[in-house]
Amino acid sequence: MSLLGRLRDKLRRQHEPALSVDDPALVVVVEAFDIAEADSAALARSPRWRADEPAVLRHHLRIPAEQVERARELLTPDGWVLVTGDISHISRVQKLDALHCAQERSRMASLAQRLGGEALGWDALQKADGPAR
Template sequence: MSLLDRVRDLLRRNSEPQLTTDEPGLSVVAEAFDAAEADSAVLARSHLWDEGKPAVLRHHLTLPAGRVAEAERVLAQDGWELRTVSESDGVATLHALRVQRLDALHCAQERSRMAGLAARLGGDALGWDALQRPGAG
């Protein structure tokens, strides 16, 4: 990225309202629920994802309900929010969310991290999706 591109990116970021994980009306722009598919392929096939704009990266996890607080503490250290979607028979379905700019490397790193955390805590990382404001892409 050239210096001019970096300046333009910085100016664009400063002129856009901040994105939050709770923003209403976000749309899924990419999703990866097949562990065999590379994150780069997921992003490459998305016609909705705007790589120049921030996104909410949302990982879908299942954990034993008794381990959710531990996962929340670990993830909060890096700015992740952990939200319970549902709970049944002692198993919690969760979303780990964070606003960030997406790229294949960081998606792959975070997918691996979530899989490792879920496995250590007796759960599973099902996949991820990314959400952006409508009109992105």
């Protein structure tokens, strides 16, 4: 791509609306629920994941009901959104790569253990069609 084309794409991305964790256009592009699989392998096997675009990283945890507010207190300052149910979903918009996925998976496993819960895995969501070109 030419320099002018890259500049035009950069300017277009700057004017796109920010991604949010509850965007209805999001679809799952990567799933990682096997503890033995490296996060880099999960990303590599996904043909739908677009490394150059922001994504919603969503962790799936079981957290005891009496610990939900404590989890929220710990997660909110770092931009995580906690949605509770039988399985809690902890989500945040970020650029997705293997290093950050591994760091966050470790963090969520530690959090779940401290709160008497269980980390089940993670998935990542991106807009279905990607950005307009």
